[in-house]
Amino acid sequence: LYAPGHENNVWPYKVESHKFYAVPISTYALSGEKVALDDRESKEKGLSSSQWHDLLVGKFDEVSGKDEPVIISLHSSISGTGDYLDALKQFINHAVSNNAGFVKASDLVNMSITGDHSAVPSLSQVSNTLSTSQSGQNAKSGCAECDKMKNDTNVTTNVIKF
Secondary structure (H helix, E strand, C coil): CCCCCCCCCCCCEECCCCCCEECCCCEEEECCEEEECEHHHHHHCCCCHHHHHHHHHHHHHHHCCCCCCEEEEECHHHHCCHHHHHHHHHHHHHHHHCCCEEEEHHHHHHHHHHCCCCCCCCHHHHHHHHHHHHHCCCCCCCCHHHHHHHCCCCCEEEEEEC
């Protein structure tokens, strides 16, 4: 989850002797154990979709009002369909209703480099994309990047910043 010496980093950090940045996935304590907000790891640990939802909401609520992002890792094979997708949609609704903004991991790295932690897309883009995906329509959201990500079947790291 982190490079040695970066156990407490919540923002991206430059990996020593390299030109790239690590983006630490958020963790949340579950029964005294730190669990990464990664849907595949949660599924492998036997967590139900309800427990997955509780992890996401718990971490979101824990850092609300702090200058700390919530970084989650999603795999289309886990959260792309079924109960895990339903839990993810419920969580996104919770985040949106609490004024969360959403950024790509690359944007979060830039925010970390510049120190400007306020550069987030408008919530209307997020709400528009969410309502489009929930209705099952293939309509464009009005946000080219959101439309591109919606059709991506690769692993996606989603970042929620508020």
